[in-house]
Amino acid sequence: MPTRNILLSKRWSERDRPSFTVGIEEEYLLIDPQTRDLISDPDPDMFERCQEVLGERVTHEILRAQIEVSTRPYSSIQAVGQDLRYLRRTVIDVAREYGMGVIAASTHPFAQWWEQKVSVGERYLMLEGRVQSLARRMLICGMHVHVGIENRDLRIDLMGQVSYFLAHLLALSTSSPFWGGKDTGLKCYRLYVGHGMPRTRHPELFESWSEYQRHIEVLIGAGVIQSPSEVWWDIRPSSNYPTLEMRVTDVCTKVDDAIAVATVYVCLLRMLYRLRTKNQKWRSYLPFLFGGKRMAGPTVRLHRVPAGLGEAQPGPVF
Amino acid sequence: MTLQRPSFTMGIEEEYMLVDSQTRNLVTDPDPAMFDKCRELLGERVTHELLRSQIEISTKPCSSLSELGHDLRRLRRAVIDTAREYGMLVIASSTHPFAQWWEQQVVSDERYQVLTGDMQAVAHRLVTNGMHVHVGIEDPEMRIDLMGQVTYFMAHLLALSTSSPFWGGKDTGLKSYRLNVFHTLPRTGLPEVFESWSAYQRHVDVLIGAGIIEDATKIWWDIRPSARYPTLEMRVTDVCTKLEDALAIAAVYVCLLSMLFRLRTDNQKWRSYATFLLEENVWRAQRYGSTGSLMDFGQRRLVPFSELVEEMIEMLIPDAEEMGCVDEVQHVRQIVMDGTSAERQLGSFRRALNRGATEQEALVQVVDMLADNTAANLA
Numbered sequence: 001m002p003t004r005n006i007l008l009s010k011r012w013s014e015r016d017r018p019s020f021t022v023g024i025e026e027e028y029l030l031i032d033p034q035t036r037d038l039i040s041d042p043d044p045d046m047f048e049r050c051q052e053v054l055g056e057r058v059t060h061e062i063l064r065a066q067i068e069v070s071t072r073p074y075s076s077i078q079a080v081g082q083d084l085r086y087l088r089r090t091v092i093d094v095a096r097e098y099g100m101g102v103i104a105a106s107t108h109p110f111a112q113w114w115e116q117k118v119s120v121g122e123r124y125l126m127l128e129g130r131v132q133s134l135a136r137r138m139l140i141c142g143m144h145v146h147v148g149i150e151n152r153d154l155r156i157d158l159m160g161q162v163s164y165f166l167a168h169l170l171a172l173s174t175s176s177p178f179w180g181g182k183d184t185g186l187k188c189y190r191l192y193v194g195h196g197m198p199r200t201r202h203p204e205l206f207e208s209w210s211e212y213q214r215h216i217e218v219l220i221g222a223g224v225i226q227s228p229s230e231v232w233w234d235i236r237p238s239s240n241y242p243t244l245e246m247r248v249t250d251v252c253t254k255v256d257d258a259i260a261v262a263t264v265y266v267c268l269l270r271m272l273y274r275l276r277t278k279n280q281k282w283r284s285y286l287p288f289l290f291g292g293k294r295m296a297g298p299t300v301r302l303h304r305v306p307a308g309l310g311e312a313q314p315g316p317v318f
Numbered sequence: 319m320t321l322q323r324p325s326f327t328m329g330i331e332e333e334y335m336l337v338d339s340q341t342r343n344l345v346t347d348p349d350p351a352m353f354d355k356c357r358e359l360l361g362e363r364v365t366h367e368l369l370r371s372q373i374e375i376s377t378k379p380c381s382s383l384s385e386l387g388h389d390l391r392r393l394r395r396a397v398i399d400t401a402r403e404y405g406m407l408v409i410a411s412s413t414h415p416f417a418q419w420w421e422q423q424v425v426s427d428e429r430y431q432v433l434t435g436d437m438q439a440v441a442h443r444l445v446t447n448g449m450h451v452h453v454g455i456e457d458p459e460m461r462i463d464l465m466g467q468v469t470y471f472m473a474h475l476l477a478l479s480t481s482s483p484f485w486g487g488k489d490t491g492l493k494s495y496r497l498n499v500f501h502t503l504p505r506t507g508l509p510e511v512f513e514s515w516s517a518y519q520r521h522v523d524v525l526i527g528a529g530i531i532e533d534a535t536k537i538w539w540d541i542r543p544s545a546r547y548p549t550l551e552m553r554v555t556d557v558c559t560k561l562e563d564a565l566a567i568a569a570v571y572v573c574l575l576s577m578l579f580r581l582r583t584d585n586q587k588w589r590s591y592a593t594f595l596l597e598e599n600v601w602r603a604q605r606y607g608s609t610g611s612l613m614d615f616g617q618r619r620l621v622p623f624s625e626l627v628e629e630m631i632e633m634l635i636p637d638a639e640e641m642g643c644v645d646e647v648q649h650v651r652q653i654v655m656d657g658t659s660a661e662r663q664l665g666s667f668r669r670a671l672n673r674g675a676t677e678q679e680a681l682v683q684v685v686d687m688l689a690d691n692t693a694a695n696l697a
Contacts, residue, residue: 130605131491131605132490132491132492132605133485133488133489133490133491133492134490134491134492134498179439182439184438184439184440185437185438185439185440186438186439186440189439192439192440192502195501195502196498196501196502198597198598198601199594199597199598199601203594204592204593204594215592215594215595218595218613218615218618219595219598219613221618221619222613222618222619222620223620224598224602224613224620286510286521287510288505288509288510288521289521289524289525
């Protein structure tokens with residue numbers, strides 16, 4: 001009997017062993033080195049110069065004060081780390097040429113969201129049409145880590161299990177204690193803002209890829225969304241790549257922290273895959289318990305902070 | 319043992335805001351004598367809420383809609399009359415049109431101090447009011463079973479109740495911005511589906527055992543088994559500005575439960591759908607109120623809310639007849655025709671702007687409309 005088990009798991013692992021390639025996406029904020037405030041309307045030449053050097057690996061985000069980079073997929077952490085360092089360095093150097101600073105933080109300490117300008121594009125306009133005032137408030141940056149899992153059923157299976165650890169990954173990454181100049185008392189205020197959008201937070205637990213697909217198609221078929229890219233769960237099967245995309249984390253200010261979080265994430269997936277080859281799995285708990293649904297709450301606060309919001313400033317705070 | 323029909327007794331809790339009759343802004347620090355006077359008149363039926371500018375009332379448990387309406391009228395009237403003596407207006411809406419949340423003061427009660435200590439900025443932003451409807455279901459297993467099924471309709475109840483389109487003086491583009499503010503608290507949203515009362519209890523005990531919450535009152539789902547009464551407490555709704563709207567929603571809620579009980583006695587049940595899909599409907603109700611469409615998951619398409627309301631009335635008529643609340647259930651048709659409070663607030667705001675009012679003047683007119691509608695038909 002033991003021999004048979006080993007054979008079965010070997011067959012599984014040979015055919016469907018995921019590549020576990022890793023890619024990292026980071027969003028940064030562009031600031032004025034004098035005032036340290038966000039640059040609501042940066043010189044478009046800066047972005048074009050970045051694109052000359054980095055090509056498609058640098059993109060716009062919702063707000064003009066944001067810039068996004070994505071590494072290529074790599075099969076080693078060292079390689080993805082090297083690429084991420086290169087991307088960060090390039091954006092920082094180019095920004096400096098144009099008199100701007102770059103910060104990797106999920107909220108700006110004191111910028112006000114309603115003063116920002118949006119990158120006018122079809123995608124943004126559609127978003128604003130659907131979610132109204134919520135879209136303008138998205139002055140937040142995240143880090144997304146893609147891990148290659150080619151078999152789709154395995155992708156869904158591991159998504160359900162690794163959800164347990166989203167709180168842990170978030171706790172390691174928090175970089176957004178301030179909002180509009182106020183100490184919010186939370187370590188990650190970004191998620192609190194982001195989770196105001198529909199189709200966010202923890203994913204549903206699906207039995208199979210086809211079950212996942214069927215649910216997405218209900219929304220697409222009814223015209224509620226146009227593509228799975230409009231599902232913004234904290235972890236999701238990517239709609240562009242054969243990857244499982246972890247999106248819960250704040251962007252890490254230090255590049256070494258980002259690489260550590262990505263490493264933990266890919267190792268968690270590998271550990272879960274290893275369990276599977278041994279006929280085991282991570283125990284399931286209801287999202288209600290592991291807080292996956294509402295992680296902006298106390299689960300992200302590693303230390304208690306004193307109450308009080310300090311002096312209030314007038315302004316349209318949504 | 320035969321299946322016992324639950325008592326289906328009903329109780330409503332409503333939260334109101336106290337407004338200065340001159341500025342129409344929230345009264346951040348109301349005269350405590352006002353609350354004491356309410357207490358003298360209403361006893362335990364009136365309580366503080368998180369913020370000093372809020373006041374909450376709860377009816378006694380009633381066995382008919384007419385008794386419930388009578389009690390709710392009495393409570394609203396007493397609070398409004400007392401507030402007037404102290405130079406304040408009362409508005410039943412889930413957000414104030416232009417008040418700023420950081421100017422509000424938290425009630426100095428231990429429970430609320432703990433909440434703000436725990437939740438920080440998230441709690442300070444809760445300048446929102448809700449309406450909760452309790453329905454008596456004595457058997458805990460039945461309570462959990464019906465909770466899992468009636469969750470399907472939370473979107474429909476919310477769509478009928480929306481009263482919070484403004485936040486800090488801005489049109490948010492949503493009909494219920496309150497739920498957006500509230501749902502960022504942990505332990506909110508639609509509940510998990512539990513197989514049994516003991517499964518529910520076991521999960522709650524995990525959080526209590528770990529010291530994360532003290533008791534089940536800290537679970538703020540859109541619908542939950544009450545921690546204090548043998549009731550199923552529906553909490554998804556905005557507070558209705560018009561009392562008739564509140565009663566209509568309570569009537570629909572109790573009739574939905576009666577309908578689900580009826581299905582059960584016929585060996586049937588409401589079909590379950592993934593929370594992910596049901597939440598999409600809650601979002602649509604938040605965004606569009608009664609003027610939009612919701613997914614009909616059986617048909618897999620968006621159906622205009624006005625059509626869904628007709629279907630719902632037809633489906634609930636046998637229960638409404640049994641519970642003696644046919645008029646109240648049919649009133650939801652009127653809500654769709656006249657618009658929810660949110661839709662009427664936006665209408666009033668836009669009309670005032672078109673007449674040349676400034677935004678602030680227009681918002682003041684919205685407050686006046688809210689105060690008038692809150693006090694209407696209480697005799």
